[in-house]
Amino acid sequence: MSGVLPIALEEATKTIQVLLESGKEYVCIMRLHSDVPEDHLKEVLMEFEGKIYQRPPARASVKRRVRVRRVYYIDLLEIEGRDVLLRIGCQAGTYVRKICHDIGEVLGCGAHMQELRRTRSGPFTEDEKSVTLHDIVYLYGRWQETGDLEYLRRFILPMEETLKLIPKIYVRDSAVDALCHGAHLTAPGVVSLEAGINKGSMVALLTLKGEAISLATATATTKEILQMNHGIVAINNRVLMPRGTYPKMWRTRQKRP
């Protein structure tokens, strides 16, 4: 199948977990096995929005037990005979092939997925920043010929793009290097943060220049963090920034004689 496949390079591979867990959008052709009135089809499609129960298909890469998945929307784009063009936004790990099959079961006539294209993976969509393999070969070649970095920047995006959809906490310079050494984030290090952070939320810790420092788990809500004067607000999970990018600003206890 074709469509959006984000690829992380070198150090940026540490952010892949975020993409694996993030929502996806697909456009698919569902072929019905007999004629179905449009009104009835629309009713059935609505039943597949929200929380659905899904058993992964026979050819799946996960254990085949029934799972709950969230389907954010199913838009009916076009009908041509028994072919139905759908746009589906769903949680990671939802099998669109199975949704088509199950819609067929509910309709009573049967249906299967004829074609699939992914139009979104987390923050990445089909847009002016997406490139084909041909584009990559061409742009990389142009960079080698000219040394102009703009050719690389045309298709290699900063890894911070990957973190666009998760809530962020911005950290003051003096706290950055401690975080790079694996320390947890404490309240005085916080400069600003996004609304909607809960205890246990995955958050991205960023510098004031917008660089990713690490992925962390919040230990307090946005409201609580705003009011805290001391104490840990987020526990580091994955450090992304190399040590020494920012100066070391913390004191080390003097060695005992």
Next chain:
Amino acid sequence: MPRIPAPWTIKRELLIKSESETDPNFGCKPEERPYPDLIRYGVINLDKPPGPSSHEIVAWVRRILGVKHAGHGGTLEA
């Protein structure tokens, strides 16, 4: 079924806790990363062609760019 908003439709307000400025002598804006950091900390939004597996595609990209590590975010199964 009640509708669940897609994560990409959620807008998050930025709230200020304290004032601070950043020293331009350290670090840099993500979009201004110099070579080779711009590759080391880079992602590609690839439009995958049908046919080859996601795994094969990543192997190609690794070879084209001469990088050691690359990984994709979610298999697009064949």
